[in-house]
Amino acid sequence: MASERTYMDSVHRDGRVWNLSIMALLFLFPAAVAVIYGVLPDWNGLLMGLIATAPMYWAVAVVETFTYVPMLGAGGSYLSFVTGNISNLKLPVALNALDQAGVKVNSEEGEIVSTVSIAVSSIVTTFIIILGVLLITPLTPVLNAPVLEPAFAQILPALFGGLGVVFISKNWKIAVAPVILMLALFIAIPALNAGTVGIMVPVGVLFTLGVSRILYKKGLL
16 A cells, blocks of 8 residues: 555656646747747737636636546556647547456556556657658658548547447447437537537536536436
8 A cells, every 4th residue: 555655746746847848848839939030929919818718727727627637547547648649549449448457447457557657658659750750752652642531530429439438338328328418419519629629528527527427317327
């Protein structure tokens, strides 16, 4: 137990350090541009833009924290929030790794499996991005070929479809309600698209938790 506390203490300590460091680096870039080129933003325009957009991102940040942390564990959450692309990549990777290992994320083994899987995913992603930067010019004619266009359009549906079959088949009673909700929302509101995933995933999770609670109370689970 003492070793577990020590490990978790180090996870939270290092996680805070790296998250704060990344935040500082993100702010340093516009600051460096302003200093090097001797320009400053329009403070009035910046303030109006923040008033219009910041509250939405704050709300999403709070919801995502409560949504993703129980699913990814502490170490996996820190890594995911630093490296990004959680809903499209980190979350599916962690859930699949936990399923393959047969462990729960709230266990000591699950914490380690989730963290390692997300770390490996981040390294692989970085390596692929480097390869993409180096090969983008010679591969552009191939990637732009019309014959490949349908395949690229189905990458994410194929990824989530494969994961969906696994998890829906295990918990089909829980899965019915959120599937119907998301289908109804995306059909009824065409403006919802891939850009709204960051908002819709937490909404779907909270809705699923509420429905699951009702089903549990009624003895259906």
